[in-house]
Amino acid sequence: EKQPCMPTHPQRPLIIKTGVQFTTKVRLLVKLPEVDYQLKVKTTFDKDLPPGRVSRQFFILTNNTKVMDIEDYSNGCLSVEFRHLLKEKKYINGTKGNEGLLSVTEELHSLSFEACFTVQGLTIDLETCSLPLVVISNVSQLPGGWASVMWYNLLTDEPRNLAFFGNPPRANWSQLSEVLSWQFSTFAGRGLNKEQLAMLVEKLLGQHASCGDYQVSWSKFAKENILGKPFSFWMWLDSILDLIKKHLLPIWNENYIMGFVSKEMERALLKDREPGTFLLRFSESHLGGITFTWVEHNDNGDVKFNSVEPYTKNRLSALPFADIIRDYKVISDGVVPENPLKFLYPDIPKDEAFGRLYNSQPSKVHPYIHTTLIPISQLRSNASTTSPAHQSPEPPMTPGEFDMLSESLCFDIDTMSSSYSE
Amino acid sequence: EKQPCMPTHPQRPLIIKTGVQFTTKVRLLVKLPEVDYQLKVKTTFDKDLPPGRVSRQFFILTNNTKVMDIEDYSNGCLSVEFRHLLKEKKYINGTKGNEGLLSVTEELHSLSFEACFTVQGLTIDLETCSLPLVVISNVSQLPGGWASVMWYNLLTDEPRNLAFFGNPPRANWSQLSEVLSWQFSTFAGRGLNKEQLAMLVEKLLGQHASCGDYQVSWSKFAKENILGKPFSFWMWLDSILDLIKKHLLPIWNENYIMGFVSKEMERALLKDREPGTFLLRFSESHLGGITFTWVEHNDNGDVKFNSVEPYTKNRLSALPFADIIRDYKVISDGVVPENPLKFLYPDIPKDEAFGRLYNSQPSKVHPYIHTTLIPISQLRSNASTTSPAHQSPEPPMTPGEFDMLSESLCFDIDTMSSSYSE
DNA sequence: ACAGTTTCCCGTAAATGC
DNA sequence: TGCATTTACGGGAAACTG
Numbered sequence: 001e002k003q004p005c006m007p008t009h010p011q012r013p014l015i016i017k018t019g020v021q022f023t024t025k026v027r028l029l030v031k032l033p034e035v036d037y038q039l040k041v042k043t044t045f046d047k048d049l050p051p052g053r054v055s056r057q058f059f060i061l062t063n064n065t066k067v068m069d070i071e072d073y074s075n076g077c078l079s080v081e082f083r084h085l086l087k088e089k090k091y092i093n094g095t096k097g098n099e100g101l102l103s104v105t106e107e108l109h110s111l112s113f114e115a116c117f118t119v120q121g122l123t124i125d126l127e128t129c130s131l132p133l134v135v136i137s138n139v140s141q142l143p144g145g146w147a148s149v150m151w152y153n154l155l156t157d158e159p160r161n162l163a164f165f166g167n168p169p170r171a172n173w174s175q176l177s178e179v180l181s182w183q184f185s186t187f188a189g190r191g192l193n194k195e196q197l198a199m200l201v202e203k204l205l206g207q208h209a210s211c212g213d214y215q216v217s218w219s220k221f222a223k224e225n226i227l228g229k230p231f232s233f234w235m236w237l238d239s240i241l242d243l244i245k246k247h248l249l250p251i252w253n254e255n256y257i258m259g260f261v262s263k264e265m266e267r268a269l270l271k272d273r274e275p276g277t278f279l280l281r282f283s284e285s286h287l288g289g290i291t292f293t294w295v296e297h298n299d300n301g302d303v304k305f306n307s308v309e310p311y312t313k314n315r316l317s318a319l320p321f322a323d324i325i326r327d328y329k330v331i332s333d334g335v336v337p338e339n340p341l342k343f344l345y346p347d348i349p350k351d352e353a354f355g356r357l358y359n360s361q362p363s364k365v366h367p368y369i370h371t372t373l374i375p376i377s378q379l380r381s382n383a384s385t386t387s388p389a390h391q392s393p394e395p396p397m398t399p400g401e402f403d404m405l406s407e408s409l410c411f412d413i414d415t416m417s418s419s420y421s422e
Numbered sequence: 423e424k425q426p427c428m429p430t431h432p433q434r435p436l437i438i439k440t441g442v443q444f445t446t447k448v449r450l451l452v453k454l455p456e457v458d459y460q461l462k463v464k465t466t467f468d469k470d471l472p473p474g475r476v477s478r479q480f481f482i483l484t485n486n487t488k489v490m491d492i493e494d495y496s497n498g499c500l501s502v503e504f505r506h507l508l509k510e511k512k513y514i515n516g517t518k519g520n521e522g523l524l525s526v527t528e529e530l531h532s533l534s535f536e537a538c539f540t541v542q543g544l545t546i547d548l549e550t551c552s553l554p555l556v557v558i559s560n561v562s563q564l565p566g567g568w569a570s571v572m573w574y575n576l577l578t579d580e581p582r583n584l585a586f587f588g589n590p591p592r593a594n595w596s597q598l599s600e601v602l603s604w605q606f607s608t609f610a611g612r613g614l615n616k617e618q619l620a621m622l623v624e625k626l627l628g629q630h631a632s633c634g635d636y637q638v639s640w641s642k643f644a645k646e647n648i649l650g651k652p653f654s655f656w657m658w659l660d661s662i663l664d665l666i667k668k669h670l671l672p673i674w675n676e677n678y679i680m681g682f683v684s685k686e687m688e689r690a691l692l693k694d695r696e697p698g699t700f701l702l703r704f705s706e707s708h709l710g711g712i713t714f715t716w717v718e719h720n721d722n723g724d725v726k727f728n729s730v731e732p733y734t735k736n737r738l739s740a741l742p743f744a745d746i747i748r749d750y751k752v753i754s755d756g757v758v759p760e761n762p763l764k765f766l767y768p769d770i771p772k773d774e775a776f777g778r779l780y781n782s783q784p785s786k787v788h789p790y791i792h793t794t795l796i797p798i799s800q801l802r803s804n805a806s807t808t809s810p811a812h813q814s815p816e817p818p819m820t821p822g823e824f825d826m827l828s829e830s831l832c833f834d835i836d837t838m839s840s841s842y843s844e
Numbered sequence: 845a846c847a848g849t850t851t852c853c854c855g856t857a858a859a860t861g862c
Numbered sequence: 863t864g865c866a867t868t869t870a871c872g873g874g875a876a877a878c879t880g
Contacts, residue, residue, distance in 0.1 A: 017871090018850085019851095019871090020870080020871060020872095021870080021871095088850085103848075103849095104848080104849070104850095136849095137849065137850050137851080138849080138850070138851085138872095138873085139871085139872055139873065140849095140873080140874090141849080291790060306791055307790050307791065308790055308791050308792075308793050309790040309791065309792050309793055310790065315740075317740075318737075318739075318740030318741070318795065319740070319795065328793070330791075337759070368713065368729050368730055368731035368732065369728055369729065369730050369731060369752075369799045370730075370731050370799060371730050371731055371750075371797045371798065371799050372797070372798050372799070373740065373741065373795040373796065373797055373798075374795065374796045374797075374798050375793045375794070375795055375796075376793065376794055376795075376796050377791045377792060377793050377794070439853090440868085441853090441869095442852080442853065442854095443852080443853090510868085525866080525867095526866080526867070558867095559867065559868050559869080560854095560855085560856095560867075560868070560869085561853085561854055561855065562855075562856090562867095563867080
C-alpha cells in the first residue's frame with residue numbers, strides 16, 4: 001500500500017553507511033478520502049527482527065516521525081521524505097547475536113514505515129517495509145555490500161528474506177554475466193562483450209567453463225579469494241569498475257580497452273600484428289590496475305611481448321591514461337627514447353584512437369616554464385645481452401645524458417627476463 | 423593551584439576543532455592531606471564569559487566531570503585527564519553576539535576547571551583556566567588559528583586576555599622573526615637564516631625595511647592579502663611550512679633549499695656562476711610551491727635564467743622532489759633531452775648534494791616493465807626565434823619522435839618569453 | 845597475533861549563512 | 863552576489879575487539 005525507496009550511497013542503493021545521512025521516501029499508493037488530520041509516518045529500523053538474528057543492532061539517530069504531505073505531482077498522492085542517520089547500538093548486554101556466521105555485508109536489515117489513522121469509524125494500520133538493506137561502517141565495505149545486493153536481487157523475488165545469506169543459492173552464469181555487464185553499462189556507460197565475459201567466467205570457474213551454463217556459488221563470487229591472490233573475484237572486478245569510473249571513462253566508452261583478456265589470448269591476438277600494435281588490459285594480479293602490452297620483433301625475427309607495470313588510481317591521478325599512452329617511451333641501451341606504442345589492436349593508429357582524449361595541459365603560470373611528466377621505461381635490447389651489464393655503451397646521447405638516464409632508471413634482471421618471448 | 427595543559431591538534435596546541443576529540447590534563451600542584459573522598463573536577467567551556475563577547479558559543483559534548491587520581495609519577499600529585507569533544511551551540515536566540523568584528527580564528531575562548539572540597543571544616547574552591555583557545559570547524563582554518571596563537575603568545579604575558587584581538591599590538595620584527603624561525607625549526611627541523619629572514623621582512627614591509635627593527639601589524643601579518651595576491655603573508659608562509667613537512671623534509675634539513683630569495687637576489691647570485699648552477703626557491707605567487715632556477719649562457723654569451731612552474735604538493739606526491747631534480751629534462755628545438763641542472767648553488771655537483779635522497783623506486787611487480795615518470799620541459803632556443811613558430815626544424819631525432827614530443831608539450835609564447843635574460 | 849570491523853579525522857567539495 | 867564559515871563524507875590509517 002505504501003512504496004518506500006531509498007537512495008543512499010550514490011548509485012548503490014540499499015547500502016547504508018552508519019554516520020552518513022540517507023534519504024527514504026514513502027508514498028501512499030491509494031487515494032484517501034479527504035481527512036482533516038495529518039497522517040504521521042514512523043520509521044523503525046529492524047522493527048520485528050527477533051534479536052539474535054543479526055549480530056549488530058542499529059538505531060535511527062534522527063527524527064523518525066514525519067507527517068505525510070501531498071506531492072507536487074498531478075496525482076495528489078501523499079508522500080513523505082525522511083533524512084535519516086543510522087548508528088550502531090553499543091554494548092548489547094554481553095555478547096552479540098548471530099556471531100561469526102555471516103560477515104557484516106551479508107547481514108540483511110530492513111526499515112519499516114508505519115502509519116495509523118481512523119476514517120469513518122474504521123481504524124486502519126498501514127505498514128510497509130524496505131527491501132533488505134546492508135549496513136556498513138566504512139566505504140571500504142561498499143563493494144562487499146554491493147555484491148550482496150546484486151546477489152539477492154539476482155536470485156530471489158522475495159521482498160524480505162533476511163536469512164538469504166544463511167544459505168545463498170548459486171547463480172547461473174548466464175544470469176550473472178548479464179548482471180555484471182549491467183554494472184559496467186550502468187556505472188561506466190558501456191557493458192561487457194562476449195569475449196570479455198568469456199574471460200571472466202574462465203577466471204571464475206576455470207578453463208573448462210567456457211562452454212555450457214555453469215553455476216557460480218556465492219562464495220566463489222564474493223567470499224573466497226582468487227587462487228593465490230588476496231582478494232575475491234568481485235573485489236577484483238569492482239576495483240576495475242572503480243578505476244574506469246574515476247580515470248578511464250572516455251577510453252572505456254570508446255571501446256578502446258579490451259580489458260578482460262587472458263595473457264595467452266593477448267599473445268595470440270598480438271603475435272601476427274604489426275610491431276608496435278598494443279592493447280589495454282586490466283591487471284589480474286593487483287586491484288584496480290591497467291597495463292598495456294605491445295608486440296615487437298627481435299633482430300632474429302622472434303615475436304616479443306612487453307607489458308608495463310600496471311597503472312593504478314594513484315598513478316593515473318598524476319597523469320591521465322591517454323597522456324601516458326601518448327608520451328610513453330622506452331630507452332633501450334642508450335638509444336634515443338622512443339614510444340613503442342603505434343597501433344591500437346587490431347590496427348588503429350594510436351593518435352587516431354586517442355587523439356581527442358589527450359590532455360593539452362595548458363599552463364597558466366606565466367613567469368615559469370611548463371613541465372610535463374613523461375613515463376619512461378628502460379629496456380635493454382636483446383642484442384647487448386652478451387655484453388656485461390655494467391658496461392656503458394657509446395650512446396647517441398651525450399655521455400652525461402646517458403649516465404643520468406642510467407642512474408635514474410632502475411634496471412632489474414627479473415623484470416627484463418620476464419618479457420614474453422616466443 | 424592547578425595546571426592545565428591541552429595537546430589538541432598534533433603540534434598545534436590551543437586550537438580545538440569542533441567534532442574532533444582533544445585531551446586536557448589538570449594537575450593539582452599542592453599536596454593535600456589524605457582525604458577519604460574523591461576530588462571531582464568539572465570542565466566548563468567559556469565559563470564566565472559574558473554572552474556577546476564572542477560570536478559563537480560552544481559546549482562540551484562529552485562527560486565533563488571526572489575524579490582526580492594519583493599520577494604514576496613519584497611525587498604522588500593528583501591529576502585527571504579528560505577526553506573532550508566540542509560542538510557549536512546552534513540557534514542562539516536570534517542573532518549572534520560579537521558579529522563581524524573579529525574572524526573566527528581571532529575569537530578567543532577558554533576552558534575552566536573547577537573542584538570543591540572540604541578539609542578540616544574548611545570548604546575550598548579550586549578553579550583554574552586554560553590559556554586562550556581558538557575554535558575552528560575545519561582544518562582549513564588551522565593556519566589562521568595558529569597565527570592567532572603565535573601572536574598572542576609573542577605579545578602578551580597575560581594568561582587570559584580574551585579581548586586581545588579587539589586591538590592587537592604590533593610586533594617588533596626582531597621578536598617576530600625569531601618566532602617564525604622557530605616554526606621552521608620546531609616543525610621542520612631547521613630554522614631560518616639571516617638571508618631568508620631578510621627576504622621575509624622585505625616581503626612583509628617593503629624594501630626599505632631591511633635595516634632597523636620595524637614593527638609589523640597583526641593585519642599585515644595575517645589578515646591583509648599580500649599586494650596582488652589572494653592570501654596573507656602568514657598563509658603563504660604556512661603553506662610552505664606544510665610543503666616542507668610533507669614533501670621536502672630531508673632536503674630542507676640538509677639546507678639545500680635556499681627557499682626565501684627574491685627573484686632579483688636569485689639572479690644576482692646565479693649570474694656569475696657556472697652554467698647549470700641552480701637554486702631552489704619557494705613560489706611567491708602560489709601557495710605551497712617550490713621551483714628551481716638555473717643559469718645558462720646564450721650563444722652570444724648573455725646570461726639567461728630559467729625557472730620551472732612551481733611544484734605543489736599534488737605534483738610532489740606523484741614524484742618526490744629529489745627525483746624531479748635528478749630526472750628533469752629540457753627539450754630545446756628537437757635537441758635530445760638534457761638535464762640542465764648541474765650544480766646546486768654555489769657549486770655543489772647535483773648528485774653529490776642529492777644523491778642520497780634519490781628514490782630508487784624498485785618495482786616488485788614482476789611480469790612487467792617498470793616505468794618512471796620524468797618531468798620534461800620544452801624550451802625553444804633563442805637561435806630559432808626568427809623562424810616561424812610552427813616550422814618544424816630538422817631534428818636529430820627520428821621525425822616521428824619529434825612530432826610526438828612536439829604534440830605532447832604545450833608551447834606557449836608567453837611562457838617562453840618570460841625566461842629572464844640579461 | 846590477527847583479521848574483520850569500526851572509529852578517527854584530514855582534506856576536498858558542497859552547502860550554508862551573512 | 864560574494865565571502866566566510868560550517869557541514870558532509872570519501873578514503874587512508876589507526877584503534878578496537880573478540
